[in-house]
Amino acid sequence: QSSAVNMKVWSVLFLLPLVYSDWTCEDCARASNGLAIFSVNGEAIQAMVDILIAEVCPVAEDPTLCVEQLPSFWAEIAKIVFPEHWKHICDDLEECQAPEVKAAVPNCPECAARVNAITNALSLDYVIAAYVQLCQDSPMCGNLAPDTTEECKQVVADLLPVALPVLVAAPREWQNVFCEGWGCEPWDPTTVAPREPWFIELIASHT
Numbered sequence: 001q002s003s004a005v006n007m008k009v010w011s012v013l014f015l016l017p018l019v020y021s022d023w024t025c026e027d028c029a030r031a032s033n034g035l036a037i038f039s040v041n042g043e044a045i046q047a048m049v050d051i052l053i054a055e056v057c058p059v060a061e062d063p064t065l066c067v068e069q070l071p072s073f074w075a076e077i078a079k080i081v082f083p084e085h086w087k088h089i090c091d092d093l094e095e096c097q098a099p100e101v102k103a104a105v106p107n108c109p110e111c112a113a114r115v116n117a118i119t120n121a122l123s124l125d126y127v128i129a130a131y132v133q134l135c136q137d138s139p140m141c142g143n144l145a146p147d148t149t150e151e152c153k154q155v156v157a158d159l160l161p162v163a164l165p166v167l168v169a170a171p172r173e174w175q176n177v178f179c180e181g182w183g184c185e186p187w188d189p190t191t192v193a194p195r196e197p198w199f200i201e202l203i204a205s206h207t
Helices: 025-039 042-055 063-086 108-123 125-137 140-144 149-169 173-182 197-204
Strands: none
Touching: 025 063, 025 108, 025 173, 042 063, 042 149, 063 108, 063 125, 063 140, 063 149, 108 125, 108 149, 108 173, 125 140, 125 149, 140 149
16 A cells, blocks of 8 residues: 555445455556556546536636636646555455455456445545645645745645545546456456457557
């Protein structure tokens, strides 16, 4: 587990049926890595930005400025928050199972259930607070706004508690797209191809 965000999301993940608890360490690592790549590609970030512009900017103090600046700002936040968040996809497991030859691998419903649960955790107050702190402690604001770093950090503190629950509440067709592209089973981008050609290309572009 990453030490950058010291948290467990058991309060959501423990609701998963026991059938979902037999993921191996390899399953967890590959799902985490795959989700990280999937969630910060250009199309995924644009989809999130579209939702936030529609839901958040109309109630912002300056809606026009929000529409202008949110796309680039959210792109940087997403690169910090989501790769970190997916590392916790198996936080309900006291220990992930040791690699072994299994009769069955995580199937599509199992994949969707676990991705759905970890996504729900993004709306938890203590999770949001952890990501506000993570973003504020990162070099992001210093890079984006070197002359107004503290103001930038305040925007992070104001934006994430609104934006993350909005994204959690949005339709989740993407989780099935991810799981089906992933193959609904463990895979190694260098040796075992997932079923969907577009997913092979996406992973290849990040290796």
